[in-house]
Amino acid sequence: MFLHNLKYEFLNNIRQKESLFWLMCFPIILGTFFYMGFGKLYEKEEMFSEIPVAVTFAKEDAVFESVIGKMKNADDSLFEFRYADTDKAEKMLKKGDVFGIITVDDEISLTVISSGIEQSIIKSFLDQYKSQRQIISDISAVDPAGLTEAVKALHTETDTIKNNSPTNGNMNYYDMYFMNLITMAALFGMITGLYSAINNQGNLSAVGARKCLSPNIGFITIASSLLAGCITQLCSVILTTSFVLFILKIDLGGNILMIYLTGALGAFAGVSIGFFIGSAGRMSEAVKGAISTSVSLFCCFLSGLMVGNMKTIIEEKCPVINSINPAAIISDMLYYLTIEAGYTRYIEKAAALLIISLFFITGGFLMTRRKTYENL
């Protein structure tokens, strides 16, 4: 009987066209939009590439010209210098083709259209040039004999810093949106869990009323219904995760099996919360549906689906929310896999998620057990 129920509950789930759109298609469509919007943002915004800068000479300066000439020919040059007259340079600045204009006159000056990291790097280079010139002129005035030594020291390339990356994993901040997308797909299990509960409640659905009249053991009927919900949700999560990993090729760490396992745990959590909402109270199907959709989306909002740094803000202001928000827990688990930081914290979060799931599923069963109706 269990398997019979399971089969028909599953078939019932995959025949709900509207639910299927939200469970299977919407995460993929949203993922495609995320990819189009944020896919190349990290490379363009964060990763260093030669900064285009215009240079205009109002007065000849052989020293500065030779400095930028040397920098131009260097292999890992910071800047891409473009010589231009004032009008052309201003046009380039306004069009965003260059980040600043270096004007060489009696004094060197920088013109920018806005403040930003690229502009700060240009300014830092010019400040350095100005300081070095100042020092050379000071030393030549005070100690002309030491000038050669000082110039040599100034032009010595120093690498005072031993750089380390904290992890071998992916540090692309924008990939967090894809982790939250998988989280959303998993927590949409609330909708599936909700219908599992409603379809077993005689006062809320015709199917539920029919089931109440059957001689089947209630626990077996509900358990099979829940398992069917979990399987449906698992399919949805597998589809979304595979799309993110293999079509969009987002790097969420090397352990693909663990990524799927995280999705599966998330789907179980989603279904159990939905089951709890469906079992609680006597509100209509529409009201419970609205509650479960709002809860799932609100949890995802708090974990950063809509505003990337939301989870960080909450961690600073009220960290307890992140500890109990299933969406934050799932996205944290995916984050630990992405940065490849070992499994200690992952296991802690997985245990927390399982406890939350068990709490809701037990609550759901307690509310639905031994329910009888005077009339239907």
Add this chain to the structure above:
Amino acid sequence: MKIFNAFMKVLLKRLNSSLIYVVIFISIGFAMTKSSSSEKEYENVRLNISVTDLDDTAASREVIEFIKKGSDLVDIGSSREEQTDALYYQKADVILTIEKGFSDRLKSGETEELFKEYSVPGTYSTELFDSQLNRYINMINVYISSGETVETASQKASSALSAEVETIMYNDNNSENNTLSKPIYFFFKYLAYIFTAVLTTGLCPIILAMNKKKIRMRVNCSSITTNNQLLQTTLGTLVFVAGLFLVIMTAAAILYKSELFSSHGLLAMLNAIVLIIVTMTICLLISVLAPTEKSISMISNVISLGMSFLCGVFVPQNLLGNSAANLGKLLPAFWYVKATNIIGEKEGEVFSSESFFSCLAVQLAFAAAIFAVSLVIAKNKRQSRS
């Protein structure tokens, strides 16, 4: 005016979902206006740096003082996990450790690996910080080579590096006071999402309800002529659209006051009027195509989010990938955002009335094409039904 009244009744019943969008949008616009400051003077970017001083000497403390001048020091914890999280979530740009023996090694002229740094390699922040720190140590070396002690050299290097070149914020005299400030620019830019979301979730279900078979048959057998039916439905639509436009523009007038009525503010308003016309035609097309009322929320979400991502509403147009930008050009919102960029001289666009009006023309061409397609589909549906 029976049809118009019925239209209004359905509209009032469904107004809540549209109102949620409008209220959230206006609240965000209000928060943005309060929090933003106009950028008139150049400001260097201040990085967030976490420093651990293992040397704890006068020279190492001088390094920290030097870092503090251009960056903000942050405390992120000492465990590896906390440091990784801080770098990932951008709470810290660089985590620096001043190694033990820093001062002694500097004295002996050694400059290799005086610091240990955790950072995301290859980023602009790392590049900026590393170059500043290397430059500082280089300068100390110069002073040491000219006979100074490490302590004095550190102080002198720090003060020598405080020399700054003059930095001027570019201000085009021709467009002075004539571009849009950031808050009003973003307000108009996000209208592309809001208009699409509000109109598709608000207007489409009403049109669909008015087109239900039973209602249509009842109206058709009444004495109201087809032209009159069309006129009343159009009037209802216009009331809804004009109401939405007025609410949004009133909010804009309160938030941005005289800036909304400047020449560029009025151009932005004109652009918004054209956008709302295009969105109306999109709603018409959805209503003609949508099989059921339930499917409208799916279509609405896909269209509003899709256009916003592809057309540069959520992500700047100049940062979109080539394929996304090319695909975006096939959608009307792309030209709306481009026109807004032209008025605001943002994202690499320069103001030119010719290019602005070309964008409006492209949007109107989209509206005409979508309207024509909707009419053809509606006619085909009617014929197949009869």
